[in-house]
Amino acid sequence: MNLDPRIPSGPxxxxxxxxxxxxxxxxxxxxxxxxxxxVGSGLAGASAAATLAEQGYNISCFCYQxxxxxxxxxxxxxxxxxxxxxxxxxDSIYRLFYDTVKxxxxxxxxxxxxxxxxxxxxxxxxxxxxxxxxxxxxxxxLANRSFGGAQVSRTFYARGQxxxxxxxxxxxxxxxxxxxxKVTMYPRREMQELVLVDGKAKGxxxxxxxxxxxxxxxxxxxxxxxxxxxxxxxxxxxxQGCSVSAAFKCYRxxxxxxxxxxxxxxxxxIPQHGDQQSKLTLMxxxxxxxxxxxxPKKASDCTKDPSEIxxxxxxxxxxxxxxxxxxxxxxxxxxxxxxxxxxDGRGVGPMVSxxxxxxxxxxxxxxxxxxxxVVEDKYGNLFEMYxxxxxxxxxxxxxxxxxxxxxxxxxxWVDYHLQSTIPGLFVLGEANFSDHGANRLxxxxxxxxxxxxxxxxxxxxxxxxxxxxxNRPSTNREEFVEAENSAKENIANLFxxxxxxxxxxxxxxxxxxxxxxxxxxxxxxGLKKALGIIPQIxxxxxxxxxxxxxxxxxxxxxxxxxxxxxxxxxxxxxCYDALERNESxxxxxxxxxxxxxxxxxRDDAHFSHAAVWEWQGRGKKPLRHQEEITHEEVAPVxxxxx
Amino acid sequence: xxxxLKVWRQKDSDQKGHFENxxxxxxxxxxxxxxxxxxLNEKLVSExxxxxxxxxxxxxxxxxxxxxxxxxxxxxxxxxxxxxxxHMRKFKDGDTIVVEPWRAGAFPVKKDLVVSRDAFEEIQKAxxxxxxRTGGARDANATLISKEVADKAMDAAQCIGCGAxxxxxxxxxxxxxTSAKVSHLNYLPQGAPEKDRRVIAMVEKMNELGFGNCTNYxxxxxxxxxxxxxxxxxxxxxxYIAAKARQIVGA
Numbered sequence: 001m002n003l004d005p006r007i008p009s010g011p012x013x014x015x016x017x018x019x020x021x022x023x024x025x026x027x028x029x030x031x032x033x034x035x036x037x038x039v040g041s042g043l044a045g046a047s048a049a050a051t052l053a054e055q056g057y058n059i060s061c062f063c064y065q066x067x068x069x070x071x072x073x074x075x076x077x078x079x080x081x082x083x084x085x086x087x088x089x090x091d092s093i094y095r096l097f098y099d100t101v102k103x104x105x106x107x108x109x110x111x112x113x114x115x116x117x118x119x120x121x122x123x124x125x126x127x128x129x130x131x132x133x134x135x136x137x138x139x140x141x142l143a144n145r146s147f148g149g150a151q152v153s154r155t156f157y158a159r160g161q162x163x164x165x166x167x168x169x170x171x172x173x174x175x176x177x178x179x180x181x182k183v184t185m186y187p188r189r190e191m192q193e194l195v196l197v198d199g200k201a202k203g204x205x206x207x208x209x210x211x212x213x214x215x216x217x218x219x220x221x222x223x224x225x226x227x228x229x230x231x232x233x234x235x236x237x238x239x240q241g242c243s244v245s246a247a248f249k250c251y252r253x254x255x256x257x258x259x260x261x262x263x264x265x266x267x268x269x270i271p272q273h274g275d276q277q278s279k280l281t282l283m284x285x286x287x288x289x290x291x292x293x294x295x296p297k298k299a300s301d302c303t304k305d306p307s308e309i310x311x312x313x314x315x316x317x318x319x320x321x322x323x324x325x326x327x328x329x330x331x332x333x334x335x336x337x338x339x340x341x342x343x344d345g346r347g348v349g350p351m352v353s354x355x356x357x358x359x360x361x362x363x364x365x366x367x368x369x370x371x372x373x374v375v376e377d378k379y380g381n382l383f384e385m386y387x388x389x390x391x392x393x394x395x396x397x398x399x400x401x402x403x404x405x406x407x408x409x410x411x412x413w414v415d416y417h418l419q420s421t422i423p424g425l426f427v428l429g430e431a432n433f434s435d436h437g438a439n440r441l442x443x444x445x446x447x448x449x450x451x452x453x454x455x456x457x458x459x460x461x462x463x464x465x466x467x468x469x470x471n472r473p474s475t476n477r478e479e480f481v482e483a484e485n486s487a488k489e490n491i492a493n494l495f496x497x498x499x500x501x502x503x504x505x506x507x508x509x510x511x512x513x514x515x516x517x518x519x520x521x522x523x524x525x526g527l528k529k530a531l532g533i534i535p536q537i538x539x540x541x542x543x544x545x546x547x548x549x550x551x552x553x554x555x556x557x558x559x560x561x562x563x564x565x566x567x568x569x570x571x572x573x574x575c576y577d578a579l580e581r582n583e584s585x586x587x588x589x590x591x592x593x594x595x596x597x598x599x600x601x602r603d604d605a606h607f608s609h610a611a612v613w614e615w616q617g618r619g620k621k622p623l624r625h626q627e628e629i630t631h632e633e634v635a636p637v638x639x640x641x642x
Numbered sequence: 643x644x645x646x647l648k649v650w651r652q653k654d655s656d657q658k659g660h661f662e663n664x665x666x667x668x669x670x671x672x673x674x675x676x677x678x679x680x681x682l683n684e685k686l687v688s689e690x691x692x693x694x695x696x697x698x699x700x701x702x703x704x705x706x707x708x709x710x711x712x713x714x715x716x717x718x719x720x721x722x723x724x725x726x727x728x729h730m731r732k733f734k735d736g737d738t739i740v741v742e743p744w745r746a747g748a749f750p751v752k753k754d755l756v757v758s759r760d761a762f763e764e765i766q767k768a769x770x771x772x773x774x775r776t777g778g779a780r781d782a783n784a785t786l787i788s789k790e791v792a793d794k795a796m797d798a799a800q801c802i803g804c805g806a807x808x809x810x811x812x813x814x815x816x817x818x819x820t821s822a823k824v825s826h827l828n829y830l831p832q833g834a835p836e837k838d839r840r841v842i843a844m845v846e847k848m849n850e851l852g853f854g855n856c857t858n859y860x861x862x863x864x865x866x867x868x869x870x871x872x873x874x875x876x877x878x879x880x881x882y883i884a885a886k887a888r889q890i891v892g893a
Binding site: 047050051054065066067069070072074075084086122124125126127128129130131133134135136137138139140141142158159161163164165168172173175176178179185210237239240241273274276277278279281282350385388389390391454455458500502504505546548549553554555556557 | 653654669670672673674676677678680681683684686687688690691692693695696697698699700701702703704705706707720723727729731752753756758759760762763766767768770771772773774775776777779780781782783785786787788789792793795796799800802803826827830832833
């Protein structure tokens, strides 16, 4: 497997400019000869499709929802980082770069991260130009806030709906190109196969979700912008339709999958109410600016009304363990601390599957200090949302929160050009692995999606196209026919099982195993156990699943079955990756690798690399390759938030 | 909780639909309305029957995918709440709940509770954008926008495009949706150069697509899960007339 990252020469601050000065270009009149396939219409997909269409390329863009405006980028709440330094508080491109590399626990590629920090400033300008109504100060300048433990105010936001507004901005640019005829939009399509011609990505096979038709589309390159795989845990903050399937099809066709075990667990979600739960809802992390996290000191107090628990009987564990960062400790650290408290039997809230999984996030101090009006002004919409979901009033009673699967740093391996190990297959946004290392900082996902789509791919893709030449194959070729047949066969196999259990049943089973053994804290015994159980669930699935309805119609049960089948194949590589990464770093915490105080022990001597996995077939152990991660600018240090 | 459901079933756009009755037990009051539907579907699958198709995705009230009319009210009885965030504690044990798809000529039923909202895309395509290319944007702080104006634009921009306004309107008008889109961009200085073209194109496209007219019932505002208000419609009407006048006199 060729893992040459193709990082341009020169000092880190000049690499991107060097690249742009030497890349090959496509003449404006030749661009219309190229056809690009974009799978996914979130921030990365919509911004890439719109920008490439503006340049003159022809685009086919696909999404599984009824409109590109509904992609799950829309649910991001908190904000987007940019090194504008509008607040004059010491921010710079270098500092955003440094914070991101450190936040990722030194497992991301410096050159990519530096480019991300450079483009961050252009993103804000671009978004404002498209009409994104960011929060403003009275004087008319853009407002900023500090977010997720950053020591500067570099986060731009649009109330608690930043993702929505950024997506609508990118969507408006996309729809303008649809109206202009440069983009053909195919909603309600789900990717079934990637098609290679002579080893290069040249097309996709889609299922039309209304008619069940299996359709082939060819192009000169394929851009995969299909998000993350957090739903492998069944319960997550992802949308119901989010899945690993598109990325997994590419992995099966030979694309390397990098660091699948790097999955982020967000600390402030609303806890599970019971077994009927279908998803978890995130509460913006900004709540931690004023809320204090605690659990009872004594397990016997857990069932008491929180107002009856005296101050001295409360354990404000984040403030106790991390005096300098306190309640603002990074995501991985605060998530794990919550798990530890609940594992210790001091969780609060309803009993679900034998344990209480919740900790308090208490605003009483903030309300006493600033008054209810101030708290309401800052967080009113979040308190309302909490009340809607739990039926509890958080002004009177502390909120209950618990970590949930939220974002996946791992993804298809890409080089500096965002090209995967398959030539012509480019991967953008959450679907790739490159920028966040082992842990993503708050307000950085939106930045990466838009950087990849608006600014990186429009500069790197032409270099590939210019070298490759316009060479779009016919969909009558045997490669397409074979791919269509394989998609049809997969669907027919699912119907043929005729078992008794629903696809959801197997998804829940898998989710429990992954959460238990490959969730917030992992150990070798547990991971080996999971690697024993997953093939059993898969076998059971292929013997006992029942898919109702038929293939030639709108069939949500079939859609779910297809996604769950891929999760069942994918889950193993996640566990292998977690098992073979014998260190704790970022969101990957291996219980065997911690110091006396329970802090993560990273092993730079042996694991300063991206682990890249190569598919070997169902049930077979994939091959592990490595891309060394070297640090020229930022010397790795121990992340300490004490 | 036990609930009795009357749910609209329809095989596809070409066939007639009908109500079917279902009863389910042991629904947790903490479950969302869609989780209750998940339980019902699991039950149907276990009986070898076809599950009910309904649209949903984010399940946190922002993607705008979910679309059920519950007891005659789009998104159900709780104000400013999408179906996915409606919880069963808002109902009583033993209630009978009627669930239908959005009802509007411009939103044909595709299957069961799933409708096509492609008409909204057409309205957006007509002018729901600012004609700006990627790259070359001026510094974001170069244009001052007062907080009041930014807030008004944001109020309108919160529209999730779910279509409840159309489903609630006795005339099946799309005025609230279209006006929210027009207001968002027309309030902002970036949107000003195209403001006349935008309002004319979007209003005329909306009329062309078979949506009804506004007769000021205000049902749309009551049904909107994001609190989009009727002022947007007033603003759109004003801007449309002014733009048309300018177009006619060539000003």
